[in-house]
Amino acid sequence: MAERSLLNQLTGALRCLPGVGPKSAQRIAFHLLERDREGGLRLAHVMADAMTRIGRCRRCRTLTEHEVCAICANAQRDASLLCVVEQPSQVVAIEQAADYRGLYFVLGGRLSPLDGIGPDELGLGQLEDRLEEGIGELILAVSPTVEGTVTGQFIADRALSHGVRVTRIAQGVPLGGELESVDGGTLALAFAGRRDF
Template identity: 60%
Template sequence: MESSLLNEMVEAFKCLPGVGARTAQRMSFHLLERDREAGLRLASAMQQAIDKIGHCQLCRTLTEHEFCKICSNTGRDSSKLCIVESPSDVIALEQATDYRGHYFVLMGKLSPLDGVGPEQLGLDLLENRFETGEIKELILATNPTIEGEVTAHYIHQLAGKHDISATRIAHGVPIGGELDYVDSGTLSHAFDGRRAY
C-alpha cells in the first residue's frame, strides 16, 4: 500500500476483536471507495462515544450519565443484584429475561496471572453495597470459564459474610442441542446441575 494514511486506517481497524489485516483492509477500502459519508458518521460517533461515555457510579456499566437507565429506574427491585462480567452481559440478560433487579458489572474476571485482582473488579464498591443491607439476593452470572467460576466463588464468599443469599445461573445443554454434540465439560456441568422435573 502506498498511502501512510491508508496504512494508519487499516491498522486502526485491526484493533477491533476478530479483525485481521485482510478484513481491516476491506473495511478501509469500502469506506474510502464506496461510502465516505458513512466513514465520517462512524468517526464522529466513535469520537463522541469515547469522549462522553463513562461508567455508572452505581453499577459500573457504560453510560453517558452519572447513573445508567437501569440504576435510575425506581421501578426495579433493589433487593436483587445480578453480577456480570461486562456491559454486553447486561444487554444480553435484559433482552433474554424478565429480570427486573439491578446489576453490578465487574468489567472483567479474577485472573491473577493477568494482574486482575479484586481491586480491579471494584469488589470494594460491591462490598459497600452489601453493607447497606438493601440486597437480599445475589445472582452470580459470570461466564462458565475457570476464571468466571473462581470469580463467582469469591463473590459468593464475600456475600456470605453479609448473610446475603447467592444463586448461580444454570449452565448446560442449549435448547435444541443434541447430547452427542455437546462438549464434555458442558454436559458434566448440566448433569451435576440437574433439577426436579
C-alpha cells in the same frame, strides 16, 4: 506517498476491532473510501463522541454517558436483586433475553493474579458496599471458566458473610443442542442442576 500512508493508518486503526484482521481492515477501509464516505464520517464522529463521553456508571460500573445508568436510575427495578456479570455486553444480553427486573454489578473481568487482576481492579470493594444496601439475592452470572469459578466463589463468600442469598445462573445443555455434541463438563453440570419436568 502521504495519501498511501493515511490509507495505511486507516487500515491499521480498523485492526483494533475484534475479529478484524489485515484483509478485513483493508476491505472496510476501501468500502468506506469508495462507497460510503458519508457513513465513514458519521462513524468517525460518533466514535470520537463515544470515546470521550462514555464512562462507567458509579453504581453498577456498566458503560453509560451519564453518572448513573438508566437501569440503576429506574425506580421500577427490584433493588433487592443484584446480578453480577463480567462485562457490560452481558448486561445487554440479559436485558434482551431474560425477564430480569433487578439491578446489575459489572466486574470488568475475572480474578487473575497472574495478569495483575485482583479484587481492586474488579471493584469488589464497591460491590461489598452494595451488599450492605439491603440486597436479598446476589445472582452470579460469571463464566464457568477456572477464573470465573474462582471469582464467583470469592464474591459468594463475601455475600454470604453479609447474610445475602447467593444463586448462580443455570448451566448446561443449550436450547436446541444435541447431547452428543455437548462436552462432558457441560453435561455433568446439566445433570447436577436438573429439576422436575
